[in-house]
Structures are given as structure tokens and as C-alpha cells.
Amino acid sequence: MVRYVKEVQDHSTTVAVHPVDRLLDSMTKGSAAIVAPMSANQYEDFPVALAVSGSALGPLLADIQATAGPDSHVVGIAGVRLSPRMRAELIGGDFEIQGESLQEQAVATRGNTTWQWTVRSAWPGERTLRVRLHALVLVQGQETPRSFNVAEHRLTVRIDATEWAIRNWQWVASALALPLLAFVYQTLWKRNGIRTP
Structure with missing residues (x-):
């Protein structure tokens, strides 16, 4: 078994790497955090935020938790690929999401870049919000989005x-x-x- 793994590893070094894979491997890796409540009332607005940073997850979480409300839930994600321009998207079929569904911003490797949405649900029960990031990268001279599902957040909507x-x-x-x-x-x-x- 170990011999097979070694053979695969040796073989993989000789295989040509696709330009898109090389581009993805060269992207800066940072961290992200989604901030949302664990529960919300039906028909009432609540905030959801996503922050990305070129720094490690610990400092980002410290910054976010210092400003998050007492009933907010913070989920951190390490190893998020970053590009100088990115779009963030909040997805939730059972929710009304106010604001642009796809928000674009410049992302620096220092400091935090934050996206915010105002959300409400007309339907009670367990609901799921998903956050997707789109890195805007140059592929063969054309700017192309590369999408990454970043996080999923479950919350209870009270009737x-x-x-x-x-x-x-x-x-x-x-x-x-x-x-x-x-x-x-x-x-x-x-x-x-x-x-x-």
C-alpha cells in the first residue's frame, strides 16, 4: 500500500500542470469569517456579514468577535484563496436578501474586506445560508471568475x-x-x- 502511494506521488511530479491549476496554486491564501445570528424572528431583518483577510484565521476571528453582537455566531474558515478583486454572494432560497446578490470589492492582503447583507425569512424553521466567493483571475488574457463555496450557516427562524x-x-x-x-x-x-x- 505505501509503495503505491509513493509511485503515485512520483508520477504526479512528472505530469504537466494545467495553467489554471498553476494559477490557483499561486493565489494568496487567507482566511474568512461569516457572522450571522443562530436564530431570528420570522419577517424581521437581521444582518449577515462576511470578512476576508490575507492574515491567519486567529487575528481575523479576534477582530470579528470584538465587534459581533452578543447573539451572533462566528464561523471561521482558513485557507481561502484570495485575488485582488473578488465577489461575494449570499445564497438562501428561503430568504429575502436585500442589496446586490453579487457584491464586488478590491481585496488587500492586509486588513479585512467585509461584505454585508440584510436578510429576512417569511418561513419559520431550520434554514440554511451559503456564502460563495468568486475570485476574478486572468485566464488566457480574459478576466474569469473562479467560484469557491466558503461557508454554510444554519439558523432557526422562529414563528x-x-x-x-x-x-x-x-x-x-x-x-x-x-x-x-x-x-x-x-x-x-x-x-x-x-x-x-
Whole structure:
């Protein structure tokens, strides 16, 4: 078994490396952190942020945790490939994400670059948000995005019954009015001595 691994390793050094692979291997590696709440209320806005840095994960997490709210959850990711220009994308099919879905920024190797979104969910329950980074790299003279799934964050959206009733008052009114009308109808028929079929 060990001999086979050695043969594969020896063989891999002689194989020509594709230019895109060489480009990806040459990219600066940094760290990223996503900041989002562990839970949120249905129909209420909440912030989500992504920060990337050319530094190690420890300093980035220290910076983020110093400014994160008490109910925020911070997830750190090491070894994220960085390019001078990047796009960040927040994806969540069960969420309304305000702001541009794909935000582009210049990324320096020193300091943090941050993307922010305002998010809300109309659906209660366990929900998932995904963060994707797009490094803008030159391939054969053309700027091309290279996408990386960075993080996934699960949160619980708590039901807000009052807000649901306000937003869906027609259903509530129908659910209450129909039995009431049936009761009034039955009472009037009985009072007038008319029997129902």
C-alpha cells in the first residue's frame, strides 16, 4: 500500500500542470469569517456579514468577535484563496436578501474586506445560508471568475404568530367568519321554527 502511494506521488511530479491549476496554486491564501445570528424572528431583518483577510484565521476571528453582537455566531474558515478583486454572494432560497446578490470589492492582503447583507425569512424553521466567493483571475488574457463555496450557516427562524395573522388577515377572517355565519344561520332558522333539511 505505501509503495503505491509513493509511485503515485512520483508520477504526479512528472505530469504537466494545467495553467489554471498553476494559477490557483499561486493565489494568496487567507482566511474568512461569516457572522450571522443562530436564530431570528420570522419577517424581521437581521444582518449577515462576511470578512476576508490575507492574515491567519486567529487575528481575523479576534477582530470579528470584538465587534459581533452578543447573539451572533462566528464561523471561521482558513485557507481561502484570495485575488485582488473578488465577489461575494449570499445564497438562501428561503430568504429575502436585500442589496446586490453579487457584491464586488478590491481585496488587500492586509486588513479585512467585509461584505454585508440584510436578510429576512417569511418561513419559520431550520434554514440554511451559503456564502460563495468568486475570485476574478486572468485566464488566457480574459478576466474569469473562479467560484469557491466558503461557508454554510444554519439558523432557526422562529414563528411570529401575530405578524403572520396581520399579513394573512383574509385567511384569519375567513376561518373565523364562516363558523360564525353558520352558527347565526342555524340560530335564526331554529328561532323562526324552520327546520333545516
